[in-house]
Each structure stands twice: as structure tokens, then as C-alpha cells.
Amino acid sequence: MMNQRDLDKQILAAAWDDSPLAPDAERMLDARLGADDLRLVSHAVAQLEQDELSLAWRSALNERLLELQPVKRKSWWAVAWRPALATGLAASVLTVALFRSGPAPSSHAESLENELIRIHLDSAAALDLAGTGLVPHEVASARPAPVEEELDWSSVDLDLL
Amino acid sequence: MLVMAAASLSVTTMRSLDRADELALIERARRRDFDAFGRLVDAYQHRVFGFAKRFVKDREEAADITQEVFVRAFQNFDRFDARAPLRTWLFRIAYNLCVDKARRHERQPIEYRIDGNVEGEEPIDVMDDRWNPETMVLDDELLQLVETGIANMSEKLRSVLLLHDREDLQYDEIAEVLNVPIGTVKSRLFLARAHLKQVLSEYLEAKR
Structure with missing residues (x-):
């Protein structure tokens, strides 16, 4: 059995220099640690007040943790091919748009076409109903247009009348 | 009569997790589940803080260290071996940070060496x-x-x-x-x- 002095030496050497304890010394130390007086000291330490952290502390921690949330890192090829793909796609769409469609009909041309069709339909309807000559533009179109020569009469022509 | 710190004990019990719950949370935290990690923080923040505060003897400094403990834990959770208790890992981080802090402040604690009779001249009578x-x-x-x-x-x-x-x-x-x-x-x-x-x-x- 180890005496008290040797035990003390071993305890001090183990505590400060990390020296190994002899099995005897460790057994005695275990018994000493389990003694009532030291257990009471242990009990007193366990009863110490628990410190609380504030909500502001927790909030600050959450902010820091959120900043650390993993962000998906783009690989170099993803960085390179995505803009290239986007540019190519845009160019393709533009090319197709240019070659497939001619100039878009203007609203003016469309309305003129509609107007001509409407006049034609009105005219056809009026002709069916009343016949040639009664419709003003029909009469106008039936009468021969004056020619320049008719206005250029000579005195001989007048005498013949 | 022994006066118990009932409040502090009840707080500790209320926040402590059983092993199965803790393992489930650890597994989720490994996948960077923010809520799961938050619950682990809830369970250990006051204990880590209490340790740090008594170590560095400064409340603000201890709060900073505690925050750093959980930030580092979050960053390195994939390295944590779940077979070991989480508290061991957290206290290890906390201890290392406390020691680093003390060294940075050149505030090496004085080692009160106990020499000679480690129990003192007069042993305490436990029947006292x-x-x-x-x-x-x-x-x-x-x-x-x-x-x-x-x-x-x-x-x-x-x-x-x-x-x-x-x-x-x-x-x-x-x-x-x-x-x-x-x-x-x-x-x-x-x-x-x-x-x-x-x-x-x-x-x-x-x-x-």
C-alpha cells in the first residue's frame, strides 16, 4: 500500500506534468475523490448559478450562421457556357425572325384593302338591285371621259354645228 | 437544509436532449439544416457560455467565445464524429478558444501550484x-x-x-x-x- 506522501507526489506529477499514475495510486485517488467531503465540494460547484445569454446574442448568432449557409458555387464551365448559350439562343431567334417574316402589313394598307372590298361589295349590291346607270359612280364610269381634243375646237368645228 | 438552485437545474433539464433526439438533430445539422442546428444551440449555449465565462472571467468575452464556438461547429459539422458526444466536441472547441484568447491577451493565468501535503495539514472530518x-x-x-x-x-x-x-x-x-x-x-x-x-x-x- 502506498503511503500518503508518495501518493501526493504522484498526484502532483500527474497533474502538472501529465505523468502516468501507478495503479495503486489511481485506486487510492479514486477512493479519495469519492469521499464525502470532496463530493460535497462537487455538489457545491454543481449548484452554481447558470448564466443565461440574451436574445440579442442569439439573434446575432443566427445572422452569422445565415451568412454561412452554403451558396451553390458555380463551376468554371457553368460560368462560361451559360452566357455563351444565352447569346447563341438570342442570335438564333433573331435570325429566324428576320428570314421568316416579311415586312409586317401596316394598318393603313389593311384598312385600304378593306375599304376597296367594301366599295366593291356595295357597288355589286347596287348593280344587282337597280341596274347600270343609276348608281352615281356607275354613271360616272359609263360616261366617256372628256378628252383634251374636244376642248380644243376650231372655228370650223363650230361652223359645222 | 440544503438550498437547491432549483431554477438552474430545471432550465438545464428542460433544454437537455436525449441521445436519440440529439443524434437525429446531428444528422440533420450535418446536411446544414438550420433549424436542427438551432435546437442544438438551444441545448448547449448556456452550458458553453457558463464554462467560458468562468474560464475567461469576462462576460462579454465569454459571450463572443460562445458565439464563435457555434459558428465553428456549424462550419465544421461534417468533421464531427457522431459516435462521440456532441458536448465533448463543443467543450473542446470552447476550451481551445478560451486558451487562445488568454494567450492573445497575454493573460496567462497564474498557476497556483499545490505542493507538499495536497490535502492540507488538518484533514476534514466528514462527520463534522x-x-x-x-x-x-x-x-x-x-x-x-x-x-x-x-x-x-x-x-x-x-x-x-x-x-x-x-x-x-x-x-x-x-x-x-x-x-x-x-x-x-x-x-x-x-x-x-x-x-x-x-x-x-x-x-x-x-x-x-
């Missing part, structure tokens, strides 16, 4: 009424004395005492946290308790 848990009242004054006694201890003794008697870590866990042999842990715990016992003895003797 002063040491009877039924009659010993842990009032505010006595608790403050315990706090002062811990604060005046060397860093080596203090860390072992807090981890074992306050945070309820096993010898092997403490050995892992401090990276020392188990025999060293036991020896330091013995010296720390002997130191505190002496402080309490003197107080109780004076009150007699």
Missing part, C-alpha cells in the same frame, strides 16, 4: 456538522465564495473542475477535451476540489 449536506446551507454568500475559489484556481484545475462537477463530463471526455491522460484529469480534479474544500473550510470555520 459543517460538511453535512443536510445542515450546510448553500446561500448566496457561500455560492459566491465557491465562484471566487474557482476564479482563483489555476486554469488547469479550473477547467477540469468545471467540466466534471459543473458540466457533468466523464473522465475520458475531459481527457479528450484537454488532450491529457485520464490520470492527469483525476489528479487535477482532486487538487481542485481540495483547494475549494480549503476555501470553504476557512469560511465555515470563521462563521462558527
Whole structure:
């Protein structure tokens, strides 16, 4: 059995220099640690007040943790091919748009076409109903247009009348 | 009658997780599940803070260290071996940060070496009424004395005492946290308790 002095030496050497304890010394130390007086000291330490952290502390921690949330890192090829793909796609769409469609009909041309069709339909309807000559533009179109020569009469022509 | 710190105990119990719950949360936290990690923080933040505060003896500094502990844990969760208790890992991070902080501040704690008879000249009689848990009242004054006694201890003794008697870590866990042999842990715990016992003895003797 180890005496008290040797035990003390071993305890001090183990505590400060990390020296190994002899099995005897460790057994005695275990018994000493389990003694009532030291257990009471242990009990007193366990009863110490628990410190609380504030909500502001927790909030600050959450902010820091959120900043650390993993962000998906783009690989170099993803960085390179995505803009290239986007540019190519845009160019393709533009090319197709240019070659497939001619100039878009203007609203003016469309309305003129509609107007001509409407006049034609009105005219056809009026002709069916009343016949040639009664419709003003029909009469106008039936009468021969004056020619320049008719206005250029000579005195001989007048005498013949 | 022994005055119990009922409030502090109930808080600890309420926040503690059983092993199965903890493992499930650890698994989720590994996948960077923010909520799961938050629950682990809830379970351990006050314990880590209490340890850091008694180690560095400064509340603000301890709060910063505690925050850093959880930030580092979050960053390195994939390296954590779930077969070991989470608390061991967290206290190890906390201990290393506390030591680093003390070194940066060039505030190396004074090592109060206990030489000669480690138990003192006069061994305490456990049959003495002063040491009877039924009659010993842990009032505010006595608790403050315990706090002062811990604060005046060397860093080596203090860390072992807090981890074992306050945070309820096993010898092997403490050995892992401090990276020392188990025999060293036991020896330091013995010296720390002997130191505190002496402080309490003197107080109780004076009150007699």
C-alpha cells in the first residue's frame, strides 16, 4: 500500500506534468475523490448559478450562421457556357425572325384593302338591285371621259354645228 | 437544509436532449439544416457560455467565445464524429478558444501550484456538522465564495473542475477535451476540489 506522501507526489506529477499514475495510486485517488467531503465540494460547484445569454446574442448568432449557409458555387464551365448559350439562343431567334417574316402589313394598307372590298361589295349590291346607270359612280364610269381634243375646237368645228 | 438552485437545474433539464433526439438533430445539422442546428444551440449555449465565462472571467468575452464556438461547429459539422458526444466536441472547441484568447491577451493565468501535503495539514472530518449536506446551507454568500475559489484556481484545475462537477463530463471526455491522460484529469480534479474544500473550510470555520 502506498503511503500518503508518495501518493501526493504522484498526484502532483500527474497533474502538472501529465505523468502516468501507478495503479495503486489511481485506486487510492479514486477512493479519495469519492469521499464525502470532496463530493460535497462537487455538489457545491454543481449548484452554481447558470448564466443565461440574451436574445440579442442569439439573434446575432443566427445572422452569422445565415451568412454561412452554403451558396451553390458555380463551376468554371457553368460560368462560361451559360452566357455563351444565352447569346447563341438570342442570335438564333433573331435570325429566324428576320428570314421568316416579311415586312409586317401596316394598318393603313389593311384598312385600304378593306375599304376597296367594301366599295366593291356595295357597288355589286347596287348593280344587282337597280341596274347600270343609276348608281352615281356607275354613271360616272359609263360616261366617256372628256378628252383634251374636244376642248380644243376650231372655228370650223363650230361652223359645222 | 440544503438550498437547491432549483431554477438552474430545471432550465438545464428542460433544454437537455436525449441521445436519440440529439443524434437525429446531428444528422440533420450535418446536411446544414438550420433549424436542427438551432435546437442544438438551444441545448448547449448556456452550458458553453457558463464554462467560458468562468474560464475567461469576462462576460462579454465569454459571450463572443460562445458565439464563435457555434459558428465553428456549424462550419465544421461534417468533421464531427457522431459516435462521440456532441458536448465533448463543443467543450473542446470552447476550451481551445478560451486558451487562445488568454494567450492573445497575454493573460496567462497564474498557476497556483499545490505542493507538499495536497490535502492540507488538518484533514476534514466528514462527520463534522459543517460538511453535512443536510445542515450546510448553500446561500448566496457561500455560492459566491465557491465562484471566487474557482476564479482563483489555476486554469488547469479550473477547467477540469468545471467540466466534471459543473458540466457533468466523464473522465475520458475531459481527457479528450484537454488532450491529457485520464490520470492527469483525476489528479487535477482532486487538487481542485481540495483547494475549494480549503476555501470553504476557512469560511465555515470563521462563521462558527
